[in-house]
Amino acid sequence: MSLIITDECINCDVCEPECPNEAISQGEEIYEIDKDKCTECVGHYDEPQCQQVCPVDCIPFNENNRETREQLIFKYEKLTGDTFVE
Known part of the structure; x- marks a missing residue:
């Protein structure tokens, strides 16, 4: 996994529906990213969509x-x- 959600997460719910791989889910306290599903949006978008929509920049x-x-x-x-196509 190359992305994580830090404890600055405010549980605003905007990142979860943006993930094309359904890698983001609600954890016990904050949202979490499943390392086995996160591709940083490679194959779907040019940039990680969760980072683009996060209002507090807590997905480094x-x-x-x-x-x-x-x-x-x-x-x-x-x-x-x-098959991945550039």
Whole structure:
């Protein structure tokens, strides 16, 4: 997973419906991102949509778990069954 939601999250509900992979869900206290479903929107959009709509900028890249573009493309193809096209 390359994105995380920090504890600055205000549970505003705008990120969850924007995720094309349904990787965002309500956790015990704040929203969480499923690392196995997050592709940073690779294959769907040019930029992570959750970051674009977050009003408090609480969805940074997880520097402790960065994925390469190739890894994200592979994950996209596995999740969707589609072939990635640039």
